[in-house]
Amino acid sequence: MLAHLYGCYYQSYQSRSGCPADRRPLDPLETPIMLGSPDTKLPVRTLVFAPLVDASYGFLAAGCEASDLRDRIGEFDADFMPQAEREAVGAVVTSGIVGFTAAQMDLLPNLKLIACFGVGYENVDLAAASERGIAVTNAPATNGETVADHTIMLMLAAARGLPEVMGAAREGRWNEARKRYRPTLNGARVGMLGLGAIGQAIATRASAFNASINYTTRSEKTGVPYRYIPDVLTLAKESDFLVVAIPGGKETRHLIGREVLDALGPDGILVNIGRGSVVDSQALAEALKDGRIHAAGVDVLEEEPEIPAALLDAPNFVVTPHMAGRSPIGLRRQCERALDNLDRLLRGDVFACRVA
Numbered sequence: 001m002l003a004h005l006y007g008c009y010y011q012s013y014q015s016r017s018g019c020p021a022d023r024r025p026l027d028p029l030e031t032p033i034m035l036g037s038p039d040t041k042l043p044v045r046t047l048v049f050a051p052l053v054d055a056s057y058g059f060l061a062a063g064c065e066a067s068d069l070r071d072r073i074g075e076f077d078a079d080f081m082p083q084a085e086r087e088a089v090g091a092v093v094t095s096g097i098v099g100f101t102a103a104q105m106d107l108l109p110n111l112k113l114i115a116c117f118g119v120g121y122e123n124v125d126l127a128a129a130s131e132r133g134i135a136v137t138n139a140p141a142t143n144g145e146t147v148a149d150h151t152i153m154l155m156l157a158a159a160r161g162l163p164e165v166m167g168a169a170r171e172g173r174w175n176e177a178r179k180r181y182r183p184t185l186n187g188a189r190v191g192m193l194g195l196g197a198i199g200q201a202i203a204t205r206a207s208a209f210n211a212s213i214n215y216t217t218r219s220e221k222t223g224v225p226y227r228y229i230p231d232v233l234t235l236a237k238e239s240d241f242l243v244v245a246i247p248g249g250k251e252t253r254h255l256i257g258r259e260v261l262d263a264l265g266p267d268g269i270l271v272n273i274g275r276g277s278v279v280d281s282q283a284l285a286e287a288l289k290d291g292r293i294h295a296a297g298v299d300v301l302e303e304e305p306e307i308p309a310a311l312l313d314a315p316n317f318v319v320t321p322h323m324a325g326r327s328p329i330g331l332r333r334q335c336e337r338a339l340d341n342l343d344r345l346l347r348g349d350v351f352a353c354r355v356a
Helices: 002-006 054-063 083-087 102-106 126-131 144-160 162-170 174-178 197-207 232-237 258-264 281-289 328-347
Strands: 042-048 064-068 091-094 113-116 135-137 189-193 212-216 241-244 269-272 295-298 317-319
Touching: 042 054, 042 328, 054 064, 054 328, 091 328, 102 126, 113 328, 126 135, 135 328, 144 162, 144 197, 144 241, 144 269, 144 295, 144 317, 144 328, 162 174, 189 197, 189 232, 197 212, 197 241, 212 232, 232 258, 258 269, 258 281, 281 295
Parallel strands: 042 064, 042 091, 091 113, 113 135, 189 212, 189 241, 241 269, 269 295, 295 317
Antiparallel strands: none
């Protein structure tokens, strides 16, 4: 059952399976993700611009009339495809980072739906979509549990200096690495910048470590057991871990800069799984080098896929390549959300998770 759901490939140990000695174990990085297939194929011409892995695109293509335009958003203009083909398009699948502009919408006169693969939609022109009667949806609560798990990993890895101590152990500096006593999550003060579905999932997990949770959002939330702090500067001052779980965009760009990092202090740890643009990378690199914060763990960077040299050289810096939400079950749920909204488009039903 697990193999069917998650596409895992199981291989017995050589001693039990009798496989030839020269057959190397399957590399997990090379293992294809098997998501299965949707029940029906919807007659909706859909352009897929989001940078999906092959398994995700294959699932979508099996469920609608998809065109593979991954990583080709920059080429999409009036000459990219014949007008008749553009007129047949009813939906677009994109992401918050890739986005979709007003000019691109105008190339598709019968476009009715822009489905964002993931939570983010910061680079989709929502006002232009509303003016043209185009619905915009996203996909929260599909990979959020995976993101929350990954966030706890980043918090612990940054606090415990995992890259550094692993390197020391492998280089024969075992005893040297043991001399430093490092903080942990148990009993810590966790400040959540953002308390949406993912933020709450992170807070729930951190609570299991006996951490106390404070949060900052645009307005206080009802029905949550955590303390509300109205501004991020105060939140940082009262946090051992400051976790960024908010969208990107103009309003949040470089919200975490030198002032907030100084408020977090030399024992504080920054974790960002929201959007890279929220954190000023240069300010973060300087704070790490100067010892003005203890460590940082990030899954997103403003400059991604590039990592600024200043951060690569910074101590106590843990980075993963924007993959916090990537798991087989999360991918399937995101695909299913997009196809569900295509089905709602055909039926004239209310869209799920509509943001514009």
